[in-house]
Amino acid sequence: MTRQDAAPRAAAEAERPAVSTLSPFRYPVFRQIWLASMASNFGGLIQSVGAAWLMLSIATSEHMVALVQASVTLPIMLLSLVSGAMADGLDRRRVMLAAQAFMLLVSLTLALCTWFDLVTPWLLLLFTFLIGCGAAFNAPAWQASVGDMVPRHQLASAVALNSMGFNIARSAGPALGGVIVAAGGAAMAFGVNALSYVALLVVLARWRPPAQRPLLPRETLGLAIASGLRYAAMSPSIRFVLLRSVVFGVGGSSLMALMPLIAKVLVGGGPLTYGLLLGAFGVGAVGGAVSSAWLRRRLGSEAIVRVACLAFALAAGVAGAADMLALTMAVLVLGGAAWVLALSTFNVTVQLSAPRWVMARALSLYQMAAFGGMAGGSWLWGEVSAAHGIGTALLCAAGVLVCCAALGLWWPLAQSEDRNLAPLREWTAPATAVPVEASSGPVVVSIEYRIREDDIVEFLSAMADRRRIRRRDGALQWRLLRDVADPMLWIERYKTPTWLEYVRHNNRITLDDARIPQRLRELHQGPGDPLVRRMLEREPSVMPTRHPAEPRELREPLTDPTRSA
Template sequence: MSNPSTSVPRSPAAAAPAATARRKVPLTRPLRHKRYRNIWLANMVSNLGTWIQTFASAWLVASMTQSASITSMVQTATYVPVFLFALLAGVVADAVHRPKFLFFCNLYLALCATAMALLVTTGLVSSNAVLAITFCLGIGTAFVWPAWQAAMSGLVDPDEVEAAATLNNLSYNLSAIIGPALGGLLFGWIGASALFLANALSFAGLLGVYWAWWQERTPQATVRESFTQRFRLGMRTAFGCARYRRILRNVCSVFFATIAFAGLLPVFVRDVLHKQSSTYGLLMGCLGGGAVIAAFFLPQVRARVDKTGVLVGALLVYGLMLVTMASTRSLALLVPLIVCGGMAWSATVSTLNAAAQLSFPAEVRARTLSIYLFVMSGGYVAGSLFWGQVADYWGVQAALGAAGACVLANALILATGNRKYPI
């Protein structure tokens, strides 16, 4: 269908019976909506560029410093802007014409990626410069995420939102397989500059889709409240819901622990495995590969198990992955291990994300999602800084083991309160 769905997700209370029924929605069903399908495909290409840049930035910094904490700051620089600007971005996203807003945000991201490529080409690159431009990219991401998630969930029917969240995760993780593997092969051949330029070019499809949507001049709801009123309403709505507060607590604690994998993997490959960029790309791709596999059986699992049960199982698998990584150097074991971790990661992210998207009606969705992103990025920022310091003092394997123990503790706490406090 060419126009966004006008269906509005129900309130948490109304959504509960539907969640209890857990009717299976086929994974590909949201793709029947033309606009969702076009954005999903263009976003997959953009995700490929993002993963190439993520790989190149992390390995470039790891090759310029021996410090685990500085290397992990690539993740910090990515998520600090989300933490700083997510709440503002949510208020803005509920008040602007979203296609126009998303067009200019993605144009800004493309220009930042181009600036990174020029910096490397001119030989002026340093770890601080990479972190600075990564921070600038993070600002753009902070403003894109609330508007994009609110727009995407409005393009499908309410009962398709969870399947759409899984599809979005599938798109992201298909790119997570190809991007790091491609980056690992090409980094030493064509250099980081070309990889950053590839990311800049990857935004072309999204810019085209958003431009076409913008030109349709679809009516926009009139915003009568002031910025302060909209902000206060979003905060009251989100924190006034006990279920949403539970989601936010889980998001903060889960992402605090799980960021250890992304933040410390370059150091693990360099210092523990004593391998090069191609191995780093391979292991990053394994996580994405597991997430892709998960996308095809998650609908069947969700038809039989409630959200809390899915999340507990996923956290148990991911925590065991981190704990096992702390005690092995065998690539033959690490590859299937991280694939299993990727399956668990897909279940974790899509479950929490769909629960957040379905919690409130469309008119406040971007604001409430921005609070979700604020809490998520806060967990990421604190975690990347903390685990980097732990790795510097006690070693990367000890940091991964401790992070795994934290994930397992989250699973235990969630399982204990499953009946009384469901997600």
């Protein structure tokens, strides 16, 4: 960073209000939805206790007990891409409303089936799978909406508060769930869960977020999914999060998946003991969430994740060897803190690394990675536990978590707080002599630069970033060419499938990206800006079709069309 860059950044930091873990509560919408979500989390954890203990009662295999956790997390892995694309393309509030209503109906049906003794092990897995499907559609829309409720500098604290709300419920919900299961059976636990969705449904129904008029037509589901995958693949900061979260999910799922067995076999307790163990884990998670803002300021994201991985590894190893309730609860407090610190740090890193137009898809890919790791890990540790014992399974999981910490040496998490990913909005669709419409294409774009010999190395370095950004935002067949007759002439060329995709591509550039075209313009030695040519690709054997004028939304000017291409 140059001294000129550091001065305005320091001034901005001085003007920024102090951020604490609780500061997002100043925003009423966030506060109301947070409280309603915590009530729903209480119900979900009570339902989890009921499902796990019911499976322990009706199944004969340890493998089936571990599959209860897998059946909840597997839908998040399978449906994340679809749910993220829907959350980015549709009204997120309505997506959340539909998901919550669906989970209420499934939970109510499960309660009735359990009450009438109709539940079998596989039917129980089906119901928990369906509840997981509802959670898969709800989570990307909810998490992507947090950035609309609080300012960007409050985002890390808001994510930590979401984790804290879940883990406040985790600290008391499982113990309460154990009491409910012991007093009224699993059917009562499922019924309480169904009622817990009501408050959140009411709050979401009353919430009226500001309507945002889309500048361009909505992408189809297939194109939206492809755009999300492409953006993540071409964004190193997001790729590293996905890799680390998969590994952490595999190792971290061990304690949650095997906790009923830890309670029954290692500690020798019943449903109340199971609830106490989950409560200890939740208490630690609350502590981790409360301390996250302080730790983030002093350690940074990568250090938090490494310490969390090692702490969770220690907790898993000790829990697998201990047979005393007090010692097991103590290490589960440590494990809970590590769990929430790692996952909330992954979540914040993704949110700070993706612009608003692709936020839900980026978060859904993160969830797909993390919960896919959890689902696979839950199955894996169930198999290892059945074959070699609970202690061996937890020791192997500790080894996986140590590997996750070591991965930070090669693929550290990015520090993205200072990136400005707001849209640049300095591009407008140019006037054309050939009439075009949204479906016209393919479109071939070439930009001509004149570069001095002494500037070629810097030019090629800037073009490497340019290529990544172009491809990330939808450009196809990107090429950089040099004229053999004129050594100063360099041509950047790429293609988009249609004129609409060309317009969409240019509207995706962010303020953070803008430094690259600005630097290229500075290196250009021509009489004006680099020359941009936009061409429609045509087959010589096909007669050209006259297209009507482009749609009005593609004609509305934003600013100078020569500033981007």
